[in-house]
Amino acid sequence: MSLIFFLTIEMLLFVHNRKIIKNMDLKDQYSSVLKFNTTKVIAGKHQENGQN
Numbered sequence: 001m002s003l004i005f006f007l008t009i010e011m012l013l014f015v016h017n018r019k020i021i022k023n024m025d026l027k028d029q030y031s032s033v034l035k036f037n038t039t040k041v042i043a044g045k046h047q048e049n050g051q052n
Contacts, residue, residue, distance in 0.1 A: 006043070010040075013036065
Protein backbone atom coordinates (compact mmCIF):
# COMPACT_ATOMS: atom_id res chain seq x y z
CA MET A 1 0.00 0.00 0.00
CA SER A 2 2.64 2.52 1.05
CA LEU A 3 4.95 1.52 -1.80
CA ILE A 4 2.28 2.47 -4.33
CA PHE A 5 1.76 5.73 -2.44
CA PHE A 6 5.48 6.57 -2.60
CA LEU A 7 5.70 5.65 -6.28
CA THR A 8 2.71 7.84 -7.10
CA ILE A 9 4.23 10.81 -5.28
CA GLU A 10 7.56 10.21 -6.96
CA MET A 11 5.92 10.21 -10.39
CA LEU A 12 4.04 13.43 -9.63
CA LEU A 13 7.23 15.09 -8.40
CA PHE A 14 9.12 13.86 -11.45
CA VAL A 15 6.55 15.38 -13.82
CA HIS A 16 6.53 18.59 -11.77
CA ASN A 17 10.33 18.76 -11.72
CA ARG A 18 10.50 18.39 -15.49
CA LYS A 19 8.32 21.47 -15.86
CA ILE A 20 10.46 23.69 -13.63
CA ILE A 21 13.85 22.21 -14.50
CA LYS A 22 14.42 24.81 -17.24
CA ASN A 23 14.12 27.64 -14.72
CA MET A 24 16.71 26.26 -12.30
CA ASP A 25 20.45 26.22 -12.60
CA LEU A 26 22.36 22.98 -12.11
CA LYS A 27 23.29 23.61 -8.50
CA ASP A 28 19.67 24.16 -7.45
CA GLN A 29 18.62 21.01 -9.30
CA TYR A 30 21.26 18.97 -7.51
CA SER A 31 20.44 20.29 -4.03
CA SER A 32 16.69 19.75 -4.48
CA VAL A 33 17.24 16.18 -5.69
CA LEU A 34 19.55 15.56 -2.74
CA LYS A 35 16.96 16.89 -0.27
CA PHE A 36 14.24 14.77 -1.87
CA ASN A 37 16.35 11.59 -1.68
CA THR A 38 17.21 12.28 1.97
CA THR A 39 13.52 12.74 2.78
CA LYS A 40 12.72 9.47 1.03
CA VAL A 41 15.36 7.57 3.00
CA ILE A 42 14.13 9.01 6.32
CA ALA A 43 10.53 8.15 5.43
CA GLY A 44 11.58 4.63 4.50
CA LYS A 45 13.39 4.15 7.82
CA HIS A 46 10.36 5.33 9.77
CA GLN A 47 8.25 2.87 7.84
CA GLU A 48 10.60 -0.02 8.60
CA ASN A 49 10.38 0.82 12.28
CA GLY A 50 6.59 0.78 12.11
CA GLN A 51 6.27 4.51 12.76
CA ASN A 52 3.86 6.13 10.34
